[in-house]
Amino acid sequence: MPVQDLEKKFQEKIDNEVKIEPKDWMPEAYRKTNLRQISQHAHSEVVGMLPEGNWITRAPSLKRKAILLAKVQDEAGHGLYLYSAAETLGMGRDEMINDLHSGKAKYSSIFNYPTLTWADIGAIGWLVDGAAIMNQVMLTRTSYGPYARAMVRICKEESFHQRQGFESLLVLSRGSKEQKEMCQDAINRWWWPALMMFGPKDSESSHSEQSMLWKIKRKSNDELRQNFVDMIAEQVKVLGMTLPDPDLKWNEQRKHYDFGEINWEEFWNVVKGNGPCNKQRLDARRKAHDEGKWVREAALAYAAKKAAERKDAA
Amino acid sequence: MNLIRKFYYGDIPDEKAGGNEISKSSQSQPDEKSWPLWEVFIRSKQGLDHKHCGSLHAADAQMAIENARDVYTRRMEGVSIWVVESKYITASNPEEAGELYEPAKDKVYRHPTFYNLPDEVNHM
């Protein structure tokens, strides 16, 4: 079949909401875009464990420690679901991990910000996981089957992440003066980076149509960001806290919250590697990988030995 | 074809990236053999079929089961796990879908609704 016909049939499937599966014909650019996006998403889950891992040993109670451990373990699982999905597009796990460690592949910039106080853990659950959920709920309907299925699994686990974060802040917001201040400070520091998670403004990204046409994405950056602002602007009232944006105001005509301009210079700076923790995060990943080398090798040697023993016994 | 220039969460294109130094030490050496890939099937409840739920890497079958337990049954999603090395799965080819499945299309008499029975006949 000529390529044009294949492309036409492919687009028809997408238009009819038929999922694309690994062995189906797909345009090379579709495969590449998905591969890049899914692997970057996987890297984000994995690197995302680092800022939170920072507080596991210092969680204020056994209960909070168990919760945080469970959440971080979930994120490791999310990374794995996504790496598996990406592998169906023809790239090996090792290669993806090499690309992360070499700096070639990206991960979400949000994880290049530091976790300075315990309240940051609550703020991450509420705001960072909250922003991720908006994106991930949309992605449960993405056109590539393995990606969509990974997202369904992930979304089931995410709402616990956001709720535990909010509840943790709620406790602080009803606590001592110092706890209240800590809560507000964490919100102040995480708010803008969380808004940046949705990416540049729609008007700044002109060649976007293909991704929408292929239904890899179904909502624009600005749409998702607006939904997020509307949700958080209400929830923050329950905490009795404020968002650090003097321009945040309900717009009765639009039926949405208006909000201030994001600092895009900071956004691109962090993407390019100059955020507060970029180096630290990658160093931690590389160190873990290098120090795990002997474990990976020993497991293979043990498996080979066991297999040989079974052969002898047979 | 236009390459996508819209940056969503988790989708920063390569040419917009940069800055990070390349470290040689953490590149898996080509001689480092990787753990094989396994497909995981979970029985969610006694009495139901095992259902494919994903894949993972593990050095051997035992480790594959233990990893599957940690990754896919953290919230009591399963009571039994099967693992099989991915290389042993043979899959049908989507390009042959026509030959494989179309012959079933014109055999409507295989469905109960093909048969018109008098109203007096109940429960059939």
Ligand SMILES: [Fe+2]
């Ligand atoms: Fe996650």
Ligand SMILES: [Fe+2]
């Ligand atoms: Fe999460």
